[in-house]
Amino acid sequence: MMFLLARQKKRIRRIWGAIGIALCLLFTALLSGCAGSSAGAAASGQPEKLELRYQGSVGNVTFPELAEDLGYLAPIKLKWIGNTISGPQDIQTAATGDVDFGGAFNGAIVKLIAAKAPITAVIGYYGVDQHTYSGFFVTEDSPIKSPKDLIGKKVGMNTLGAHHESMLKEYLHRNGLTNEEIKQVTLVVVPPVNTEQSLRQKQIDVAVLGGILRDKALERGGIRPLFTDYDLFGEFTAGSYVLTNKFIKQYPNTAKKFVEATGKAIEWARTNPPDVVKARFEKIIKERGRNEDASNVPYWKSTGVAGKGGWIAEKEFGVWVDWLVKDGQLKEGQLKAAELYTNRFSAYPDGK
Template identity: 65%
Template sequence: MKRRTFLAAAGATVLTACGTASGSATKTLRYQGSAGAVTLPELAADLGFLGDVKLDWVGNTISGPQDIQSAATGQTDFGGAFNGAVVKLAAAGAPIKAVIGYYGSDQYAYNGFYVLEDSPIRTPADLAGKKVGMNTLGAHLEAMLDIYLQRNNVDPKKAEPLVVPPINTEQSLRQKQIDVATLGGILRDKALQSGGIRKLFTDYELLGPFTAGTYVFTEKFLKQNPDTVRAFVTGVGKAIEWSRATPSAQVVDRMTRIVQKRGRNEDGSALKFWKSWGVAEKGGRVSERQLSMWVDWLAGRGELGSRKLDISSLYTNEFNGVPA
């Protein structure tokens, strides 16, 4: 299978849209969720941190690039993705701006690359020709795989990343449909609890603690709805800090009740493994380094073209009311 890059068709049709916010300011934000999980905006809404701003769930996504693409084209009002995906989409001409971090890696929240206990894969060189299952290509997990291989003098092109829905990744590994499974958060802990798998490496071990992904809005939406965005960003920032200050069992209980009462016919049992969002900065504030660190990786893949990026123009903290 040839290695694919995400948003390969972007740049012509997708990126000309500036969002669909029209007329007077809106107080309702359309968004995509995640099956069996609770997003930070959903938690913020349940805690009452969004004020009079409402969330309108339009479906679920398993891909950050798809989520921010939907925001860029106006199918939703905001989306979240790996910061490298945000840089790539902006480089292709999308008028988006990152406003708050929402996930990352720390000692509790991280993404790992796992194999079966009896797998012959033990070194980076052993990944040559092996199938590595991940939620999407050209984003966080493929970046981690590339960096891991490059640091160990292995050509990243020798591995074979494949798209596998997160909910199916563990099963695909156990059934030997893939050789390596990328697992994070509650899905990782659930798989480890079942036993029979072992770790190759994690993104936290590779890069240390870092905020990995941000929520974005289009510039048009920010201009038309500044008060709504301010309520959203500040509310999500408060939810991050509430989660830090609250015992994890209480956070899990809150999220479990959110899943139960929203009635989406989903299994929320994995929520009990939640420990952290992994956001490094206070209130989810965005820093230039969060975005600039991925420019070299993307440039090395030939995915930025000749476009010059002003990283400082890709994010803003002006809507974040959580004290720094």
């Protein structure tokens, strides 16, 4: 009896051993097939990855979303996983791999790369021109007339460490305030929809307003601009989409397709009449079914992007590297602007 049990146990072990070997061989074959498929896609120029996870923006249409709707992104599809709360949050999410791409103010990208995040800017997606800009507004009766008057005052903006904070500090630096004086200007995070009300109720002294919120506030009257980011820099691309270096290495054709498609969408929006663009945005918002208010779409005026198809100019990063050095947040020579971005995937060689 014991002999039979021993033989049976040996037989069972042999069976399970054979099953284990078979599973290992199958798993190896699958991995080889995936690697071969990926290598084959890379060699053929086809996108290696056909789904890109991203964060959207409530009531707004991003250029990658427009690219997908126009058919430029096919066969790649976008997978919306939620809405971002700010540019710095969006690129941090991209850096950790929770999304495949994210976008933010170029100065925020510089700071994240300085913190050793393995990301690279690949295309500009928002900026400033005479139609699309943010202003720093005070009430008509405000005693604030000059940069020095901001010492000891509160400035409300949507997030810290991004576009608006850098614009404010650049304005103060240009007008001779010392770092110690600038530290006495208090920055307050206020949700954009509450910023105008906070200003009028004297909860803050200065409000940063852009787009529909700026236009509606000006229609109501009683406020005046202290300065705007357009006053400071004129036309410039202010923010870029980033990909991780690992993503670029692993999926170079997908990266190229993403950048080319997004760039073509930017040019479509730039070259079509605003009413055509706004109608397309409204269609996209309606069809994606996220229960959103699209009332800000009629206020869209321009892309604000300076470079053709989102082409990135070195100065659009260099100015923020220099500013962060001047502000004491970077060491001299710590970062080189040309190493923070790439235009090699652009559909518009040399930005033309």
